[in-house]
Amino acid sequence: MHLSYCTNVHPAEDLAGIIAQLDTYALPIRRRLDTGVLGLGLWLAAPAAAELAASAADRRRLRRELDVRGLEVVTLNGFPFASFQAPVVKHAVYLPDWTSPERLDYTLNLAAVLTDLMPDSASYGSISTLPLAWRTPWDPTRAAAARKHLDELAQGLDRLAVSTGRTVRVGFEPEPGCLIENTTQAAELLADVDTRWLGVCLDLAHLACAWEEPAAALQRLRAAGVPVVKVQVSAALQADDPGAAAQVLRSYAEPRFLHQTRSRLGPATDDLDEALDRQLPGPWRIHYHVPLHAAPAAPLTSTIPVLREAIHELVTECEHFDVETYTWNVLPPDQRPVDAAGLADGIAAELAFARDLLAAEAAVR
Template identity: 25%
Template sequence: MFLGYNTNGFSYHQLTDAIEIIAELGYRGIGLTLDVHHLDPFRTTRSEITAVRKILESHNLRCVIETGARFILDRRRKHQPTLLSPVDSERRSEFLRKSIEIAQELNADCVSFWSGTPTEPENREILEQRLIDHCLRLCDYAASRQVKLAFEPEPGMLIDKTAEFEILFHKVNHPSFGLTLDIGHLICLEEPVRDTILRWKDHLWNVHLDDMKRGIHDHLMFGEGEVNFQETFATLKEIHFNYGAYVELSRHAHDAVRTAEKSFRFLSSYLTE
């Protein structure tokens, strides 16, 4: 297990500068959020991807590909369209396929994604089947490129809790399909941290770290919420988690360097206990 940092917390930096700073602070992984100015999958060139790969290799950094950019597909609507959209869900699917291709080029541990929120009043069964169909096709595409997909339950989305993910997981039933777990989300939705980690130990490929309070989906600086980090890290060590635990504080990007530095100091003490 190692600490990483999500580039959505460096949204005002050039990507190469962000990676250099994150590495210098001591992190061993990059959560690379593909965004309009950070390897936009629809516009980036092979040479840009190669340059990022070389920087990662030079610092011996692992990475995951994150796909939660807010306005990359629609400049007016946050996180739209999604895999649930009745008309243009294929646009989201195309974005994810291109993300898988970048993940392959960067030798990423996984591509992380979520269901999204429906914008039309459709029957839940129809929405779930649409999501399952997309997930199956994406899993086949990822498997053909030896890339793992890690699905993230997200508060307010169709698949929000791990109980909902469990249903989806069994319906997709694909070896390339695993879990991204945001520890703060568990607190927000009042799910047990230890039991959840233990339940998903064989399919947990990506962890997000932030602090959060019960009932409030707000990514807080460490120490400002209710997450028990001693329990969290102890349980991850217990399952021999050998992927990255990535800080996700996108709303702190205005103070990116100090936030990343403070986060590393706070979390590294738990990592070495």
């Protein structure tokens, strides 16, 4: 079992910046956790991935920089293409999607890089990616293009395994508002892909926002033969009485990321502002990744109970668990880290929470 934290919380998008963030964040986090090895769910923007894929020397350099700091990489986040910490991201994070050859090229570049980064002890490497596309526009032409690229992805991963002896698998990550929003849609749209190489990445905040019950969701995927190749350990924001919590919820509405909001009764919006303006009936779950170890501002809660149930189901199902709280820098000001040391402290506390939860589940199996 591998536990990591996802580095898409950091803005660096070139090799020099990526190496610098290892000293600013990853090394202090490892020391705070008092562990010999810290896992990173590395995010490489598309230009950096292309440069590394083209240069064996740069890949060796990055591997050395990781090794000397006691850092390991078995998984990459290939969802954001670039500029994930830009002032405004919103719908741009879904482009290019799987109808585009650029998305295929990016993902195959990541796979090539990962074969040289992951330790020899890893049984496979994983890459998370977007769930095909945002739900609109979608038509048979776009569906055919996406399917062609998924077939080419599987073929490319097969060739890579033959040439390197390393297995890399790609997980499509159900997300609110996308073509694949939940495990029902994942089971339907991914059932006939080549599951030697392709499967799902289950983000536990997204699972909660879909109001899915973890055991039933996992059974649905098993029945369809769709494997879970990666888990993103995350918690969403919950408002049991949105009207009473409206003022606090306004403090979470911010311009960088989409915060898709789902009512248990069915109504849904693509952002928190819209849900507040429309006064959707509650309770709500909001696609806002909140720190695992700390409660959000009252009267809000988080979906940690769903996370616990999901980990119980997944601990024998998957090897890769990646803590992905990318929203640290857009939290309400009183919860936001004031400097790099504060962010490192927060990420270390999340990892400690996840490590203890995973260890407790593994101990009883």
